Amino acid sequence: MPLTLFDTMSRAQRELTPLDGSTYRFYACGPTVYGPAHIGNFRTFVLQDLFRRVLELGGTPTKHVRNLTDLDDKTIRVSQEQGQTLTDFTRHWTLLFHADCAALHCLPPHIEPSAVEHIPHQVRMIEELIAKGHAYAAPDGSVYFKITSFPDYGRLSRVKERELKQGASVSDDEYEKDTLGDFALWKARKPEDGPNFWPAPWGEGRPGWHLECSAMIREYLGDTFDLHSGGVDLVFPHHENEIAQSECCADSGHHGFAAHWFHITHLLVDGKKMSKSLGNLYTLADLAAKGYTPEEVRYVLTAAHYRAQLNFTFDSLDGARQALAKIARAERALAARAGQDAAPSYESLIGQDPGPFAPAWTALNHDLNTAETLGHVFTALKALKPDALTPAEALAAWRGLHLILAAFGIVLPQEKADEVPAEVRTVAEARWAARNAKDWAESDRLRGELDTLGWTMKDGREDYTLTRK
């Protein structure tokens, strides 16, 4: 079943097939490593991960390239403010980003190039663009892309004649540009950049932000590749500028850059855009401090369709916990009936027949409609009665369920047995004995005692469970 996905450029849903006939090669704009990524950033990265999983599990291998922006205004400014070298500074935030991605069960990209390690590639592109008449050096040593030299400029964002928002001021670090829309390929060295400058034929400085992606795509994916992805905010100007740079550089001429554009809509928090001033900007660490797991966060991020604004609330996080627990119970029942223990590996699920979860798999392959998919999952789980299935039927259903879970990157909560202190265990045993002797008064008194100790005791038929409050 081919995956169909909405394409920003053509504004239509299109089937995804690898240009080279075998591997689907895509590029995702990565994080700027100058601070902790927030859950809004992670919506994008988690959805890109889900996208990749659906492709791979459907039988299409991928080549996933995602950059690290470690060289831009923010990384330079903040590292300077903190008296750190750019390298030390960005390494710190890169490590945290990787830890967060791992916690969210995102597959690592196959290649993760960094901007600062590809300066020669960027310089080379600028030289080509100047030679072809698409760029010019300003007197101060900055180089700009000349948008009037690229008639297609604005095709992706459909903004031909861009107008400055009323009252918007042109920032004072804009140098001498021919036209307002021209953007920097190279930014001349400034005193506040500190030691962060590099030599170039037109003077010391550093590459402009948009250029890094173009240069690294060219290096790792070539002039033409399958898909480019990022948050909606990148449509303009970042992706528009990338198209201009890359297509003007490419030997093949125009229209050959990304064959498909996949943009993920922003996350809202309590109905508003996240911002520090509103106090609604959350990182994974913030949510962990409130007791939420990365799995619960991932569930919320993937539960809504990627092209709709997702309103992130703590209620939805609580709901995610219950929903995951519900899936986990059903999974255990199926696993038991199927005689399975550990979850099947990701690799073993490639090409898996979804079985009773076929409607879910179909919905997922239809423009990644995750919300509809989950609806089908719960409907199917409700219809399945594990005890009425043969072990073979249970196995098929169990593997079908795991296909969907693998695509979502859902890792089910384990039944974790809390370490029970001996003192608590003693009281619990006493209560269990009292209860079995039908001494309700003593039983309730001991339960109260456990409560004081910070433990909750729940009675089962054969046994009891103790959980920390």
Next chain:
RNA sequence: GGCGGGGUAGCCAAACGGUAAGGCAGUGGUUUGCAAAACCACCAUUAGCGGGUUCGACUCCCGCCUCCGCCUCCA
């Protein structure tokens, strides 16, 4: 102002020109010494507002209201 995406039950959120999935919460029941958990059942005659097209619209068209995003380095 330009471009774009939304407004569906208490919350989150889908589908569909043919009469509203699913999750959470809630309610009733089964079970339980009680409880918790679990399981079963119920839970929008109604879709921001007003028109229109149609045998029939939440779904298509028009107008309005409203929320959100981008408009030079923000996922």
